[in-house]
Amino acid sequence: MPQHSPHETPEGDPFGPDTLPYGVFTPRDAPEHPRIGVRLGASVLDVATAARDHGSAYADLLDQPVLNPLMAAGRPVWEAVRAEIRDRLDQGVLPGAYARSLDAVTLHLPFEVADYVDFYASEHHATNVGRIFRPDGEPLTPNWKHLPIGYHGRAGTVVVSGTDVVRPRGQRKAPSDPAPSFGPSQRLDIEAEVGFVVGTPSAVGTPVPQSAFRDHVFGVCLVNDWSARDIQAWEYVPLGPFLGKSFATSVSAWITPLEALDAARTAPPARTYPLLPYLDDAAAGSEPGGLDLRLEVRVNGEAVSRPPFSSMYWTAAQQLAHMTVNGASLRTGDLFASGTVSGPEPDQLGCLLELTRGKGPWLADGDEVTITAWAPGPGGSRVGLGEVTGRVRPAVA
Amino acid sequence: MPQHSPHETPEGDPFGPDTLPYGVFTPRDAPEHPRIGVRLGASVLDVATAARDHGSAYADLLDQPVLNPLMAAGRPVWEAVRAEIRDRLDQGVLPGAYARSLDAVTLHLPFEVADYVDFYASEHHATNVGRIFRPDGEPLTPNWKHLPIGYHGRAGTVVVSGTDVVRPRGQRKAPSDPAPSFGPSQRLDIEAEVGFVVGTPSAVGTPVPQSAFRDHVFGVCLVNDWSARDIQAWEYVPLGPFLGKSFATSVSAWITPLEALDAARTAPPARTYPLLPYLDDAAAGSEPGGLDLRLEVRVNGEAVSRPPFSSMYWTAAQQLAHMTVNGASLRTGDLFASGTVSGPEPDQLGCLLELTRGKGPWLADGDEVTITAWAPGPGGSRVGLGEVTGRVRPAVA
Numbered sequence: 001m002p003q004h005s006p007h008e009t010p011e012g013d014p015f016g017p018d019t020l021p022y023g024v025f026t027p028r029d030a031p032e033h034p035r036i037g038v039r040l041g042a043s044v045l046d047v048a049t050a051a052r053d054h055g056s057a058y059a060d061l062l063d064q065p066v067l068n069p070l071m072a073a074g075r076p077v078w079e080a081v082r083a084e085i086r087d088r089l090d091q092g093v094l095p096g097a098y099a100r101s102l103d104a105v106t107l108h109l110p111f112e113v114a115d116y117v118d119f120y121a122s123e124h125h126a127t128n129v130g131r132i133f134r135p136d137g138e139p140l141t142p143n144w145k146h147l148p149i150g151y152h153g154r155a156g157t158v159v160v161s162g163t164d165v166v167r168p169r170g171q172r173k174a175p176s177d178p179a180p181s182f183g184p185s186q187r188l189d190i191e192a193e194v195g196f197v198v199g200t201p202s203a204v205g206t207p208v209p210q211s212a213f214r215d216h217v218f219g220v221c222l223v224n225d226w227s228a229r230d231i232q233a234w235e236y237v238p239l240g241p242f243l244g245k246s247f248a249t250s251v252s253a254w255i256t257p258l259e260a261l262d263a264a265r266t267a268p269p270a271r272t273y274p275l276l277p278y279l280d281d282a283a284a285g286s287e288p289g290g291l292d293l294r295l296e297v298r299v300n301g302e303a304v305s306r307p308p309f310s311s312m313y314w315t316a317a318q319q320l321a322h323m324t325v326n327g328a329s330l331r332t333g334d335l336f337a338s339g340t341v342s343g344p345e346p347d348q349l350g351c352l353l354e355l356t357r358g359k360g361p362w363l364a365d366g367d368e369v370t371i372t373a374w375a376p377g378p379g380g381s382r383v384g385l386g387e388v389t390g391r392v393r394p395a396v397a
Numbered sequence: 398m399p400q401h402s403p404h405e406t407p408e409g410d411p412f413g414p415d416t417l418p419y420g421v422f423t424p425r426d427a428p429e430h431p432r433i434g435v436r437l438g439a440s441v442l443d444v445a446t447a448a449r450d451h452g453s454a455y456a457d458l459l460d461q462p463v464l465n466p467l468m469a470a471g472r473p474v475w476e477a478v479r480a481e482i483r484d485r486l487d488q489g490v491l492p493g494a495y496a497r498s499l500d501a502v503t504l505h506l507p508f509e510v511a512d513y514v515d516f517y518a519s520e521h522h523a524t525n526v527g528r529i530f531r532p533d534g535e536p537l538t539p540n541w542k543h544l545p546i547g548y549h550g551r552a553g554t555v556v557v558s559g560t561d562v563v564r565p566r567g568q569r570k571a572p573s574d575p576a577p578s579f580g581p582s583q584r585l586d587i588e589a590e591v592g593f594v595v596g597t598p599s600a601v602g603t604p605v606p607q608s609a610f611r612d613h614v615f616g617v618c619l620v621n622d623w624s625a626r627d628i629q630a631w632e633y634v635p636l637g638p639f640l641g642k643s644f645a646t647s648v649s650a651w652i653t654p655l656e657a658l659d660a661a662r663t664a665p666p667a668r669t670y671p672l673l674p675y676l677d678d679a680a681a682g683s684e685p686g687g688l689d690l691r692l693e694v695r696v697n698g699e700a701v702s703r704p705p706f707s708s709m710y711w712t713a714a715q716q717l718a719h720m721t722v723n724g725a726s727l728r729t730g731d732l733f734a735s736g737t738v739s740g741p742e743p744d745q746l747g748c749l750l751e752l753t754r755g756k757g758p759w760l761a762d763g764d765e766v767t768i769t770a771w772a773p774g775p776g777g778s779r780v781g782l783g784e785v786t787g788r789v790r791p792a793v794a
Contacts, residue, residue, distance in 0.1 A: 114552070114553055115551055115552055115553050120636060130635075133635075134635075141634050141635055142570075143570075143577075143631055143632060143634070146568065146570070146576075146577050147568055147577075147631075147632060149632065149635075149636055149639075150636065150639055151548065151549070151636040151637045151638075151639055152548070152549040152550055152551055152639070152643070153549055154512055154549055154725060155511070155512055155552070156511055156512045156725070156726055156727075156728045156731070157601065157725050157726060159601075166601070166602040166724050168723035168724050169604075169722060169723060169724070170722060170723045171543065171544050171673060173539075173540075173543075179543075179670070180540075180543050180544075180673065181673075182673045182674070182675065204554065204556075204563070204644075204645070205563040205793055206793070207566075207793070228723070231723065234540055234544075235540060235544060235546065236635070236636075236637075237538050237540070237635075238527075238530075238531075238538055238546075238633070238634075238637070239517060239546050239547065239548040239633075239637040239638065240548050240633075240635070240636040240637020240638070241548075241636065241637070242546075242547055242548055242549070243719070243720070243722070243723040243725070244723075246549070246720075246723060246725045247601075247723040247724045247725050248601070248724075273576070276568060276577065276578075276579045277579070278579065322640070323640070323643075325566060325567060325640070326565035326566060326567045326625070326628065326640040326641075326643060326644040327563050327565050327566070327644045327645075327793065328551060328553070328554050328640070328643045328644050329553055329554060330553075331553045334553070396602055396603070396604070396724065
């Protein structure tokens with residue numbers, strides 16, 4: 001039995017044969033033909049061309065400018081495609097002539113986003129933010145531990161990692177200001193999140209239970225939900241965040257298949273209240289819904305936080321069940337993000353609002369923010385989740 | 398000079414040659430080829446086939462299963478296509494063999510929805526709802542008269558008029574309940590709204606001023622923003638409405654071109670506070686931003702309300718300017734709705750929450766809701782905005 005190309009992925013490389021995330025790339029020297037690639041170490045494997053060359057039944061799904069057709073094909077096809085790619089690695093067909101250096105390709109937004117939903121699933125984050133935004137009230141609203149709170153964001157401004165983010169302008173009004181003023185946000189922030197990408201759609205009127213999570217969710221990405229705190233604070237009552245968020249949301253270029261994270265499954269925190277049946281995840285025998293993902297946030301190269309995704313109160317399967325329990329349908333390309341990942345410790349907070357207790361400093365023009373993550377893989381290996389990075393450009397004049 | 402086909406549209410018909418809204422249809426006896434049609438009286442004109450038969454340069458834009466390609470083509474093309482259709486009416490080419498009875502066609506969702514934003518632009522509605530949802534506070538939040546409050550809704554559950562709506566299930570908890578319960582919504586409501594459909598996209602980082610409204614907005618539809626008040630009341634603090642709205646939003650099958658509403662332009666209400674420059678619409682010489690649309694809401698055939706769109710505090714041009722002032726881009730197919738249209742009088746309220754002062758009765762299974770509207774047209778004519786209708790089906794077991 002051949003080894004998994006050890007010469008291509010050094011010991012400990014988080015993009016070994018147990019990871020194999022999907023992206024969309026073009027060679028820098030031939031940008032006219034975007035297609036699906038798979039990451040191995042510091043290379044992109046041109047699995048679209050390999051599939052064509054070797055008569056794969058999946059060539060038409062892989063030779064695409066977005067992942068949506070592959071994602072729409074459903075879990076049996078996802079597993080068959082992944083198995084075929086691993087077989088070709090075992091056989092030595094891959095990487096072969098199909099590897100391109102990451103330095104020699106451009107990575108594109110890997111999927112067409114249908115609806116984008118952002119949750120608010122970290123108890124630590126929601127508590128910290130509640131204390132800052134509503135200092136006179138209880139930090140958690142009464143509903144928080146009974147349902148995963150979420151809202152729809154702007155799908156049209158989801159951009160791929162590496163895209164610059166223009167500082168938004170907008171209205172803000174501090175409580176002490178006599179009237180609102182207008183200008184570039186003075187409190188530009190990040191939110192380190194994990195996103196889940198829907199492959200298999202569902203019909204209107206048909207809730208998707210937690211047990212069907214794997215049938216519908218294709219994979220995982222990293223998300224930076226850029227946030228203008230001054231704009232958000234003035235606008236968000238009573239209908240929620242809008243322009244404080246809608247200028248840009250960055251996602252990683254790599255979508256990690258759900259099955260690459262099987263070894264990272266972990267139990268979520270104990271529940272404070274009994275949950276309604278559609279949200280209850282304590283039933284004997286069900287797969288643990290938490291994921292042990294270790295995030296790291298860097299600003300201009302310096303690590304400022306290491307948020308643990310295992311601390312999230314609400315799991316992605318609960319979010320999916322909640323999002324559809326009213327009969328709302330899923331579409332291929334739906335993205336739902338966790339909300340800011342913050343742990344209990346001061347060096348585990350996923351946004352500057354919390355890291356600076358609402359006082360700043362905030363992001364300056366030219367700052368570059370990078371979020372990375374890894375998860376335990378099989379046999380002590382690491383599974384990398386890629387990175388989401390972006391640089392702040394000055395506001396338009 | 399021939400008359401505008403008076404035999405096809407009786408005197409006073411709101412779908413005469415000054416209206417000419419666009420939709421997408423299939424003949425009942427030939428459902429395999431959806432294409433663009435234009436309404437005239439009680440007929441659908443097959444303008445796609447007419448354009449093919451007569452060698453129109455616009456045949457490829459009209460022979461489409463959605464309006465998006467035509468909408469993406471921009472205002473000069475929209476005006477040229479409308480002029481060509483009116484010319485063919487004058488010449489007697491239309492209706493000719495191209496008319497099909499409305500009874501003999503199926504009407505489809507006329508455009509692919511990109512992002513869906515719902516505003517909250519009626520002062521009467523926001524005040525009434527504030528009194529019911531937040532009885533201990535000021536009815537209007539401090540930001541309300543400084544910016545048009547809005548939020549993103551679920552684009553994937555926008556459905557065309559005539560689609561049944563399944564009663565949603567979900568969590569609700571009255572303040573007096575010890576814990577939340579789960580089941581079919583007991584407070585199912587409507588919201589009578591007007592929607593604006595974006596044709597011409599805009600670039601990220603480039604705000605769209607009020608003066609560019611006509612360049613970007615293709616047309617107008619009617620919207621029923623179905624709302625489950627019990628689900629909404631329990632979930633909406635702090636991030637806004639989610640499952641209380643996301644199960645279904647109905648839109649009319651007909652999109653009325655903006656230029657058909659030129660005679661309906663009217664000044665919006667006087668502003669309480671000076672507005673920031675990007676929202677200021679009092680500048681001399683600018684086109685009035687309000688629209689004199691007269692809505693009617695019928696439940697099971699009985700008129701229950703006649704909301705006047707002219708009473709809306711925030712105009713669609715202000716909403717567009719606000720939505721993009723942070724640099725958020727527009728895509729072809731973006732839909733932004735006004736929020737519930739309510740006037741100052743008791744018979745001008747656009748939802749049951751207001752009509753019944755929060756007490757119900759609410760919608761029962763089997764109830765059918767229809768919203769229609771018309772506007773003053775040129776020379777005393779009426780311009781019809783079609784209708785949006787839907788029937789409530791029982792919750793899933």
